[in-house]
Amino acid sequence: MLSEERxxxxxxxxxxxxxxxxxxxxxxxxxxxxxxxxMGPQHPAxxxxxxxxxxxxxxxxVRCDPVMGYLHRSKEKISENRMYPAVVPITDRIDYMxxxxxxxxxCLAVEKLLDVEITPRADAIRALMNEFGRIMSxxxxxxxxxxELGAFTPILYAFRERERIQSIFExxxxxxxxxxxxxxxxxxxxxxxxxxEKMWEYIEGLESRFDNDFVDLIEGxxxxxxxxxxxxxxxxxxxxxxxxxxxxxxxxxxxxxxxxHYPYGWYKNLDFDVVTDAAGDVEGSYRCRIGxxxxxxxxxxxxxxxxxxxxxxxxxGRRLRPREGDGIGRVxxxxxxxxxxxxxDGSDTPYRVHYRTPCTVNMQLLxxxxxxxxxxxxxxxxxxxxxxxxxxxx
Numbered sequence: 001m002l003s004e005e006r007x008x009x010x011x012x013x014x015x016x017x018x019x020x021x022x023x024x025x026x027x028x029x030x031x032x033x034x035x036x037x038x039m040g041p042q043h044p045a046x047x048x049x050x051x052x053x054x055x056x057x058x059x060x061x062v063r064c065d066p067v068m069g070y071l072h073r074s075k076e077k078i079s080e081n082r083m084y085p086a087v088v089p090i091t092d093r094i095d096y097m098x099x100x101x102x103x104x105x106x107c108l109a110v111e112k113l114l115d116v117e118i119t120p121r122a123d124a125i126r127a128l129m130n131e132f133g134r135i136m137s138x139x140x141x142x143x144x145x146x147x148e149l150g151a152f153t154p155i156l157y158a159f160r161e162r163e164r165i166q167s168i169f170e171x172x173x174x175x176x177x178x179x180x181x182x183x184x185x186x187x188x189x190x191x192x193x194x195x196x197e198k199m200w201e202y203i204e205g206l207e208s209r210f211d212n213d214f215v216d217l218i219e220g221x222x223x224x225x226x227x228x229x230x231x232x233x234x235x236x237x238x239x240x241x242x243x244x245x246x247x248x249x250x251x252x253x254x255x256x257x258x259x260x261h262y263p264y265g266w267y268k269n270l271d272f273d274v275v276t277d278a279a280g281d282v283e284g285s286y287r288c289r290i291g292x293x294x295x296x297x298x299x300x301x302x303x304x305x306x307x308x309x310x311x312x313x314x315x316x317g318r319r320l321r322p323r324e325g326d327g328i329g330r331v332x333x334x335x336x337x338x339x340x341x342x343x344x345d346g347s348d349t350p351y352r353v354h355y356r357t358p359c360t361v362n363m364q365l366l367x368x369x370x371x372x373x374x375x376x377x378x379x380x381x382x383x384x385x386x387x388x389x390x391x392x393x394x
Contacts, residue, residue, distance in 0.1 A: 034062055039378070041070045046382075048389025052366070056375060064370035064378070066363055071393035079353040084110055084320045085184055087353065091340075092178040094355060095391040097140070100133035100169075101333035103182040106353075108264060108329030109342040110184050113322035118265070120308040122186035127266035128199075128303045129172065129181065130331075131296040135206075136165040137334035138289045138296075142214060145286060145383035149227050157213045164202060171195060184320065186313035196304050203300050215290060228282035232369050232381040235280060245358050246336025247292070248365060248385055251277045251284035258332040269306075270299050285384040321348050335359055335386055359391035 039052040049070035055063035075094060079087045091102040104126060111118065118126075143158025166176045171192055173181040181188045218224055236252040249256060255274040259267045275291035277284035322344040329340045336358025343352035362385045370381055 041067075048387070049393070050387075050389060052378070054375070054378075059374045059376075061370050061373055061375060061378070064366050066366045068360075068363065068392050071389045073394065075394040076353050076355060080350050083348050084322070084350065087350070088183065089178065089180050091355075092180060093390060094357060094394060095333060095335065095338070095359070095388050096177065097388050098133050098137040098334040099177070100129050100179055100182065101331050101338055102355075103179065104130060104265075105329040105331045105333075105338045105340040105355075106342070107182050107184050108331065109327040109340040110320075110322060110329075112327035112329070113325060113342065113344050114184070114316065114320065115323075116185050116314050116316060118186055118314060119311050120266075121190075121310040122312045122314075123266040124303050124307055125187050125191060125312060126182055127270065128300060128307075129169070129187075131299050131303075132165055132168060132199075134296045134334050135293050136162050136169075138293050139214070141334075141383070141386045142218070142286060142289055144386075145228075145282070145380065146218060146224070148379040148383055149224060151218075151221075151224075154214060154217060157217075161206065168195075168199060168202065171198075183313065185316045186311070190312045196307060199300065200304050203297055203304075207297055210293065218286070225283065227377075227380055228286065229279075231282045231373065231377050232285075232384045233279075233281040234365070234369055238368065239280070242364060242368065243361050244336070244365065245361065246333070247285050247288045248362050249336070250275060251288045251384070252280040253278040258330050258337050262330060264329075264331065266303065270302055272299050282380045282384045285386075289386075319348055321346060333358065335388065335391065336362060355394055357391040357394065359385075359387045360394075363387055363392050 035056045037054045037056055039054055040046045041049045041051040051067040051070065053063075053065040053067060054061055073093075075090055079090050082090070087106060088103055091106045092099040094102045139161050140155070140158045143155035146154040169179060169181075170176045172195060173179040173188065175181075234252060236254050239249045239252045239254060245256065253276050255276045257274040258264070259270075260272075260274050272295045275288050275295060277287045277291075279287075324344055324346045326341060326343045329342075331338050337356075338358060339356040341352075341354040341356070342350050345351040365385055366381070370378055373381070
């Protein structure tokens, strides 16, 4: 039990941190000062190139200002100087942990300008590969969260699964990372012979070992609960006010998912649930990602059981010149709603391309929920957001 003096000291420290948040002078009644500290941009625990300017009162964070831009590569401007098909490889390098979704959003936007009809088989394969991509992103995210909490085993299991899915992508697309598979009008190539059976075999195996390798290993662990429960907590109202999407929004109990509310492609034909959690903290975000992996397995099975026959690419000619106007493609990526706005002037290159990535929006959450937490809690909160530096810096 804490002594009365120690309990009073903790209350005093918390009051001083709260007072500074309200804008009081840096010196308190004890003549102490807060400490300004840089975390990043090259920090071993950071999710990419990100700098956090922190103000600390002991171990308590009083202020957290994220500074982005260290990986800015002018993706939008580069896209505006390439012909429409040549933009797809650019999108692969935005969210490189879930790049198949980046391709999908761009192609949907251009296809609206072209008024092209995608074949049922191409639509189904797009959804199939996107759900494999979601699993390939969510499982390592859980592994990274546990690594930040000091558990090393889950990340080994996570990358084992990621490697196996990358092997599937390599067999289908010819690449392990930058796929360039979803094309304007369909997909690059049909599934290789025997691939649906191999996919089914892998999904059955993942489903059988998922609880043992991840859920049973993590849930119920006292350290995991202590480091995640109540950490990074936010309300649904605050999440909606900030424009959050994806798991950071759904872990507060808001059941918004682009695949369900604005269905696109083959998702109109799939039966799945939007996974939510009422906790609104790091633990709730973990449960959401675990649930979404299960829903992705469910959708993959539905697609493989009812995979249409036919062509995988629409006939559109060699040189694309969309009509004047604009098109918007919206997809549910592993990190939230990803939207692409393409403006055409009638030429063979886009007049304007804008990528609205969920990481750019979700990262503002750090300023809101990190203050008041201890310094070691920053990394689990980053795990709640699950950012990718290529997505917030385009």
